[in-house]
Amino acid sequence: MSRSRSRSRVLLAATAAAGTIAAIALAPTANATSSTDVVVNEVYGGGGNSGATLKNDFIELHNNGSTPVDLSSWSVQYISAAPGATTTWQVTPLTGAIAPGGSYLVQEAAGTGGTDSLPTPDATGAVNMSGTAGTVALVTSQTALTCKTTADCAADGSIHDLVGYGTAIVHEGSADAPATSNTTSDSRNASSADTDQNGTDFSAGTPSPANSSSVPTSPTPTPSSSDSGTPTPTPTATPGPLRIHDIQGTSWVSPHNGDSVTNVPGIVTALRTTGSKGFWIQDPNPDANPATSEGVFVYTSSAPTVAVGDSVLVSAKVSDYYQLASGDTLSTTSNLSVTELATPTVTVLSSGNALPAPIVLSAANVPDTYAPDLGGANIESTPITPARSVLDYYESIEGMRVEADNARVVGPSDQYGEQYVTVKPTEAVTYRGGSELLAENATPSGRLEVVADNGSNPEVSVGDTFTGATVGTIDYSQYGGYVLAASSLGTVQAGNLAPVAAKPTTSSKQLSIATYNVENLAPGDAATKYQKLASGIVTNLAKPDIIALEEVQDNSGATDDGTVAADQTINKLTAAIVAAGGPQYSYRSIDPVNDKDGGQPGGNIRVVLLFNDARVSFVDKGASTVNRSTTSTQVVSNGGNPDLTLSPGRIDPTNPVWNSSRKPLVAEFAFGGKTVFVIANHFDAKLGDQSQDGRFQFPAQSSALQRSGQAQVEHDFIQHILDIKKKADVVVLGDLNDYQFSPALASLRTGTSDGTGPAILTDLITTLPVNEQYTYDYEGVSEVLDHILTAPGITDPVYQVVHVNSEYANQTSDHDPQVVQFRP
Known part of the structure; x- marks a missing residue:
């Protein structure tokens, strides 16, 4: 899964939090156990402000218990709604006790207005509370709190009760108490019960301060409502100044x-x-x-x-x-x-109002350019220009209702219920119904992610169609850019896309060589994965003579325990191939140095060569005592023919271009009296590159430089073989993690990143019709990551991409294999 980003989230985590506030709201609530005795009963920060009657801010406590509570070592504390790095809690010490069923009044700072004084306070502080939003805590000590998030405050055992109001970051439960004003306070609802849900425990109304001498009364606030509590109709409410x-x-x-x-x-x-x-x-x-x-x-x-x-x-x-x-x-x-x-x-x-009509997305209104070329600059520094690009257009309708009619699937459903459709059915269509990447930074403009907003998964594959209308709102996700969050999906019409089966070799003198990324294959994987991989090799790849496997993990899988051997993984696969009716493959591999080849941490992925020794012979070279993980194989002349000092061997494995990346596995094979050199690869992944759907355009590809360096090293190695024998049979294959038109592939073919040098290899993907040039479906884009390249000595190769995985909702791997047949 070389292009996949790590995902650990709930559905559509691009809106899983509203900045810090939302992230905190999902954390444990402060004071998770409801208070059964003293609680914060009322908060008011508008004292002395314009329009206020009361001169001072105040905090009122209430004792719900049946016994007095000594408050002499307690305090009430206040922090602003959005505390910064230097913001601190302001402390007002308390004295005395609060009687059962009684109240306790804490007077805070006075404003310049107001006409009425508070009842005689039981404690006095100088905190200037916000009139609209803030957090008040009742604390069993008089030491200033340090927490500034709901999660941290929940972990502080000295907090006895806490109230966040307005837009406060720190609050109890799923929402703040209502915002207050110069003329309203937040009072706990009838019976002063504490359910640790500020949003439902409190309502806004006329301030009603009560001290320890007051006869307990229930406040009678003006009804209000909060985010997830039942909204209270207020017919007299009027829109504010902003739309x-x-x-x-x-x-x-x-x-x-x-x-x-x-x-x-x-x-x-x-x-x-x-x-x-x-x-x-x-x-x-x-x-x-x-x-x-x-x-x-x-x-x-x-x-x-x-x-x-x-x-x-x-x-x-x-x-x-x-x-x-x-x-x-x-x-x-x-x-x-x-x-x-x-x-x-x-x-x-x-209630029951008509909804605004959705915007119907099509080639008529969605721009042809996916993203503007800003030289890598941040698109956010430019004004939204809807006609300029797809990114601009969807930003201009973010959150609005849209509709996609008869939308064809171009990217299959994944485990999160994400899939991709096109709103431009004739754009860059592959021969199997996908949307193809035809040039660098040329994301198909009709591509759009679709996710059902109820979390359902339709499990669709490329070529299926959501017939009728798919209707929802435009949202954004880091995992695929703008997304249609669908309230209703069109009816799925299956395209019944059939897996590809390669044509078997037509002559015993034809050699067949395949490449297959088996996606982090480990001994602990389900038997069904091994069975499906084996079936694909036997049935769809037609039992190749040689297979280069990528992403084979060590015997302990992703457990980072120092294990580097992978014989259990390989033997489990070869046994499954036999069970599926295939040959008993032998193999060669070189164990990597622990944790030095990248991939899933602890997995020690490597490339492996399987071969059918009833059809082809492996030519072993070099002493068994040589450390092949770190020793480079060399090309030498042997009687005028190229030869390797180590087979299997690695190409320049200590060169920095291979840091944290797989090293090429090179080997000599003998077939029909001819020598065939096979170089199996898994180049550096695209992880860490900027997003094609993001704010920097065109996105920087930080990984591209390393792949170009890897390609250059390998090109020079192949050149040594061809310098000795111009028509040597050389096959280069594997997951190169880059496009056929990329600088890395140009360097591999020609030795120059712009492709101007003489070509020593042919990238076979480029010999196919344009609408067949893809091996992978990444977030709804059909593209090339896997390659087979051949040297000029190989003539009339028969090359096939075998689509069995990347276009389907239920995948055995995220890559499609390929196979080439030729006569050495």
Whole structure:
């Protein structure tokens, strides 16, 4: 799986968090055990502000227990809604005790306005609380807290109770208590019960401070609602000053990123009830600017209780969220962001409203250019220009309803229920129905990821069709760029794509050689994987005489225990081939130095040569005592013919171009009295390259330089063979992890990265019709990673790509094998 990125996530993790806020909301709640005695009962930060009646901020406690609680070593503490690196908790020490069923009033800072003083406080501090959003903690010590995330605060045993309100990062449960104002506080609902869900335990209403002398009363707040609690209809609520198109703006990052917004109107168009939970809203009254989207995702973290068709007002914090891969930072990630409304308060105005009509995607409105060439610059530094590229266009309709009609599948379903379709059915069509990569940075513009927003998996393969309308919203995922999050999928019409079977050799004098990446094959893999690989070798590859295998793991698989031998893995496969009706293959391999050849950590993947010694003889060269892992085989002249000092051997294995990468395995075979040189490869992977779907365009391919170096070293080795015998039979094959038009393949063929040197090899993939030039399907793009190249001495080769894996939902490997037949 040389092109695959590591995936560990829930469905559509590109929206699995709304920045830091959303990521924290999924963590354990602070004070996970509900308080049965003293709780924070009311918080108010608008004291003395414009329009306020009360002069001071306050925090009110309540004792739900049946016995007094001594507070003399306790404190209440406050931190801002979005604490930074230097932000600290502000501490107000408490004194005395709180009676059973009683209240306790903590007076905080005064503003310049207000007309009424608080009741006599039981404790006094000088904390200037926010009037709209913040976090208050009741702590059983008077030492300042250090936690700044929900997860860290949950782990602090000194926190007895905690309330985050508005858009606070730190809160209990799946959502904050409602945002407050200069005239409203947040009070715990009737009975003062604590369920550790700030979003449902508290409501906003008129401040009602009570001290220890007060007769306990139940606050009577004005009803409000929070993100995942049941929205409370408030017919008198009115839209705020901003619309969705104002929030999305004409830039890639929202002009209001980080701002709190109030009463943004929209119609609920779709729900996401699995993975990253939330819902989409869209404004039915768009502006006239095609660059500004009218849709946005509202991240709730728990199952939303709004319904499709609800007309809502959403107050929330705007967050442009970037999903970061391992090692990424906000400055280095090549992923684009998703604009979301996080930690929302939702008011439902009406239900059963008509949804905005979806945009029907087709060649008529989706641009022909997938991404603009910006010389590697960040596309976010440019304005959204919908007609410029596919990336621009989908950004301009991010979060809006779209429709793809009779969409043909060009990338099969994976285990996450992701698949790819084309909205341009005549674009770059392969002979089996995929969408082909025809040049560097030429991603087919009709390609679009589709994922059902309910998490279902349709298990479709290339050539299948979603007939009728597939309707949903435009989202973004780091695993495949823009995605149609489908509320409804078209009916699947099977294309019944048949696996390819190679034509067997027509003469006993023809030698057949194949290459097959078996995707991290290990002894612990299911017997069915071995059986399917064996069946493919016997039936679809027609029992090749020689097979170069890539990604064969050691005997302990991915366990990093120092094991490097792979005889158990190989013997299990060869036994499965015999059981499938094939020959008993012999093999040659060189164990790598532990953890030096890249691939899955601990797996020690390597290339292996299987051969049918009833048809072909392996020519062993070199002493058995030689350390072939680190010793280079050399080309020498033997009576005017090229010969190897080590067979099997490695080509210059200590050269830095092979660092953390597989080393080529070179061998001599004898067939019909002729010598055939076979070089099996697995070049450096594309992992670490910037995304074709990301913000840097065109994306940097940091791995390309190493592959070009590897190709050059191998070219020079082959040149030595041909210098001795011009028409020597040389076959170079394997997973080269690059395209037929790449600098690496040019270097391998000609010794120059631009391909201007004399060619000593023919890349057989280029001899096929253009619509057949692919060996792999990467995120809906049919492309070439695997190659067989032959030297000029090999004439009239019969070459076939055997499509049995990459186009299918149920794959044995992610690569398709190939085979060449020729007469030495």
